[in-house]
Amino acid sequence: MDRRATAVAHPNIALIKYWGKRDEQLMIPYADSLSMTLDIFPTTTTVRIDSGAPADEVVLDGSPAGGERRQRVVTFLDLLRQLAGRTERAHVDTRNSVPTGAGLASSASGFAALALAGAAAYGLDLDATALSRLARRGSVSASRSVFGGFAICHAGPGAGAAADLGSYAEPVPVAPFDVALVVAIVDAGPKAVSSREGMRRTVRTSPLYPSWVASGRADLAEMRTALLRGDLDAVGEIAERNALGMHATMLAARPAVRYLAPVTVAVLDSVLRLRADGVGAYATMDAGPNVKVLCRRADADRVADTLRDVAPGCAVVVAGPGPAAAPDPGSRP
Ligand code: DP6
Numbered sequence: 001m002d003r004r005a006t007a008v009a010h011p012n013i014a015l016i017k018y019w020g021k022r023d024e025q026l027m028i029p030y031a032d033s034l035s036m037t038l039d040i041f042p043t044t045t046t047v048r049i050d051s052g053a054p055a056d057e058v059v060l061d062g063s064p065a066g067g068e069r070r071q072r073v074v075t076f077l078d079l080l081r082q083l084a085g086r087t088e089r090a091h092v093d094t095r096n097s098v099p100t101g102a103g104l105a106s107s108a109s110g111f112a113a114l115a116l117a118g119a120a121a122y123g124l125d126l127d128a129t130a131l132s133r134l135a136r137r138g139s140v141s142a143s144r145s146v147f148g149g150f151a152i153c154h155a156g157p158g159a160g161a162a163a164d165l166g167s168y169a170e171p172v173p174v175a176p177f178d179v180a181l182v183v184a185i186v187d188a189g190p191k192a193v194s195s196r197e198g199m200r201r202t203v204r205t206s207p208l209y210p211s212w213v214a215s216g217r218a219d220l221a222e223m224r225t226a227l228l229r230g231d232l233d234a235v236g237e238i239a240e241r242n243a244l245g246m247h248a249t250m251l252a253a254r255p256a257v258r259y260l261a262p263v264t265v266a267v268l269d270s271v272l273r274l275r276a277d278g279v280g281a282y283a284t285m286d287a288g289p290n291v292k293v294l295c296r297r298a299d300a301d302r303v304a305d306t307l308r309d310v311a312p313g314c315a316v317v318v319a320g321p322g323p324a325a326a327p328d329p330g331s332r333p
Pocket of ligand 1: 013014138139141195
């Protein structure tokens with residue numbers, strides 16, 4: 001019987017962002033990044049080797065995937081086959097519990113789950129570092145979703161094989177601390193500019209890019225010590241300024257890359273008001289208009305209610321730190 005494997009992975013939200021690749025083929029980022037894996041919106045992926053199939057088949061949320069989405073998965077399967085010395089095609093079935101392509105990190109959970117399930121199906125025995133390196137080839141942020149809790153993705157040194165070897169994620173030590181992330185889904189539709197195109201344009205044309213990368217290095221060092229102290233307010237402040245700096249850098253691209261919508265700005269204002277009222281709440285945004293607000297678990301309901309008031313009609317979900325990517329215990333071998 002052809003072998004099959006199923007894996008589950010969760011999205012992560014970067015508190016220190018990566019934006020821009022120095023090698024698009026090997027998927028090597030310019031900058032280190034640091035994230036929290038969430039306990040919501042898992043992706044479940046099954047890879048079944050199909051030795052009789054003439055081509056790979058990719059099913060996304062119950063429908064056959066086409067175009068670039070299918071191509072990214074097929075390119076990833078080609079890499080798995082090359083590593084495993086195999087040639088058989090595969091059937092991939094992916095189920096997201098988060099809208100795909102809306103800046104909610106479905107590519108992170110998606111490629112982490114695909115790396116784990118695909119490696120198992122093709123018989124590759126990889127440790128967590130090798131899995132993370134592999135997941136990075138699908139999506140840089142996916143390298144971090146291989147791990148639960150907080151993870152850092154190293155940009156790695158040099159170029160080519162050295163960079164490939166040196167770019168992977170690993171867990172970050174943190175003091176136990178009370179943290180929640182309140183996610184306001186402002187718009188679940190696909191984004192107008194893909195993150196790939198947005199990154200390319202920002203790297204090539206934004207005069208702010210080099211200084212954002214440099215300030216990200218300082219943010220990362222401060223973030224690591226804030227996490228070691230379990231200092232939610234410092235973690236939030238650093239995350240918010242890092243995200244705003246990234247969006248400022250995108251806005252300075254020519255033409256501008258703008259993901260922030262009017263509701264995004266209204267939510268950002270409400271976060272400032274919460275802080276003025278003494279609630280430790282800090283915003284971060286990725287390649288989309290959605291806002292994620294970092295706060296203490298005890299304040300999460302108040303923060304969620306505030307976001308619902310300023311963004312009526314938007315879904316608001318409270319998340320906590322989530323688990324590492326794992327084989328699905330319910331799946332049959
Ligand atoms: C703004 O990792 O989704 O969320 O590597 O091209 O798949 P690809 O992009 P992706 O981009 C994430 C960008 C970000 C910041 C981050 O997660 O570090």
